[in-house]
Amino acid sequence: MSAILEDQSVWDHFFPPLPPNHPPVEEGLAVDVLEWYSDATANARVEPPIKTAKALIACDEDPNSTCSLRIVFLPRDPPDLSADLALKAIYQHYAFPSAWLTERLRNVTHSFGGHKVLNNPNVDVAWMRLVCKDVQVRATVEVDNLQFYDIVDGTAKNPRGGSQDSSAWWHLDALVHTRERADGSKCVTLVCFSQRQDIVRRFEQLLGSDSWEDAVQDPYLLFSILLEKWYLTLDRVAWGLADVFRPIEILTLRRSDRKQAVRPNKEEGHDDDDGTVIPDLDFAGLHNLSKHCTYLLEAASATLLVLENMTHHHRFLHTNNTTSLSTATATSLTYRKSTLESTQLRLQSLQQRMSNLISLSFNLVTQEDSQTMKNDSHAIKAIAILTLIFLPLTGIGSVFSTPFFDVDFDSESRMLRVARSFWIFWAITIPLTGLLLGSWGVWYYQTKSGSDTQHRRQHRGSSAAEQGRGGGGGDEEVVLLRRLRPRERHAGGAPASSLRMIELRRLFSRSRALK
Secondary structure (H helix, E strand, O other), rough: OHHHHOOOOHHHHOOOOOOOOOOOOOOOOOOOEEEEEEOOOOEEEOOOOOOOOOHHHHHHOOOOOOEEEEEOOOOOOOOOHHHHHHHHHHHHHHHOOOHHHHHHHHHHOOEEEEOOOOOOEEEEEEEEEEEEEEEEEEEEEEEEEEEEEEOOOOOOOOOOOOOOOOOOOOEEEEEEEEEEOEEEEEEEEEEEEEOOOOHHHHHHHHHOOOHHHHHHHOOOHHHHHHHHHHHHHHHHHHHHHHHHHHHHHHHHHHHHHHHOOOOOOOOOOOOOOOOEEEEOOHHHHHHHHHHHHHHHHHHHEEEEEHHHHHHEEEEEHHOOOOOOHHHHHHHHHHHHHHHHHHHHHHHHHHHHHHHHHHHHHHHHHHHHHHHHHHHHHHHHHHHHHHHHHHHHHHHHHHHHHOOOOOEEEOOOOOOOOOOOOHHHHHHHHHHHHHOOOOOHHHHHHHHHHHHHHHHHHHHHHHHHHHHHHHHHOOHHHHHHHHHHHHHHHHHHHHHHHHHHHHHHHHHHHHHHOOO
């Protein structure tokens, strides 16, 4: 990489300088280091841990050192100012490019790069950066012979979280520094910004093995080991999401088969009429599952891009000196790509299943809402009919002040009796009520018939459009059938149908020949 591409201002932005009056701060950073020596005298972990960056740099610059492979595990985010200064010294010693710092500042999700250091032609560096969702899953309850799982979020940022929510991420940042000594020997250093125990244990297995020498000859084998652990984590999270989603999908499909919509007033875990437990649909949980699946799919696609760039760069480095070891490294990178493609396909299938289930769940809820509105419409219709019945009675009685009863004050008994003009009230209200009910019935029937007719026309139009798209000649078929219908009336039975089909084929062949 040309020196003109190095942006020194990024260093000041990533590592802000101390204020002028700030007291001096001593560099200090606890790191975990594994070392392998060419004389096979001391392949072991460095004990006690190196406390300062100066000690690590001094070990690397020791001219008498026979260390051929060194793996340094560093925290991704320094905890304090002294660790920040130590990290800056390590960055400068191992020739971290400014592009690395820019990626950290911009929160880049994936990247790969490699170049020869111009001011030191004996040094080659290559780095990669990957980010993925790190979802933890645990078994919860068993419902209707189905084991349910929940996503656990143990991060401090979101201790409670939401339904199936998680804010845990895994950042895998690594740089390989290869330096050729004056005597022709190599010293390969892997700086890994991940202190996960599975990665540390994987490299510890090389302490008692002679296969570590292959990593000195081809440092890209170290990337292959890291990508193996990356794939295992990505695949584990993908299967975990499938475990969480599977029982939700099965119960939702069972609900759909029984044509049972969600019951908002039913408590979770309530038994149905046939004894089946039907929990409420968790739309927030389904959305979070779909979100995690999208993040994982992005991580899988990003890793494939990183692998493609890494394979291309590795092939470029070994264009003129292809060996059996470089071929084995290229084969391992190709295999990592195939396994990641398998996980990517599974994630795509899972994402499509989630999308289908979310649509089905919304349709089930819409079904119940529609049924509720239908029941309400029946009640409103009954109220409207009652209103039509009693509206003429109350209207006429109020306007004309029609008395229903009369008291004879002239007699001694003063008995309550029906008014003599009461029959006039009924003579007016009964025909008027019948007229209103009849008018409403005629209007309702016409409205319903018009709606049904319009629905049938739309259905026929959509069917004709589908036939036209599928067969490429739907309009011609409709016209030809209309032309043949009068002829069918003059012939009877099966011969008419046969003649119609023969003539139809002839007309089709002629029309296509003209085209």
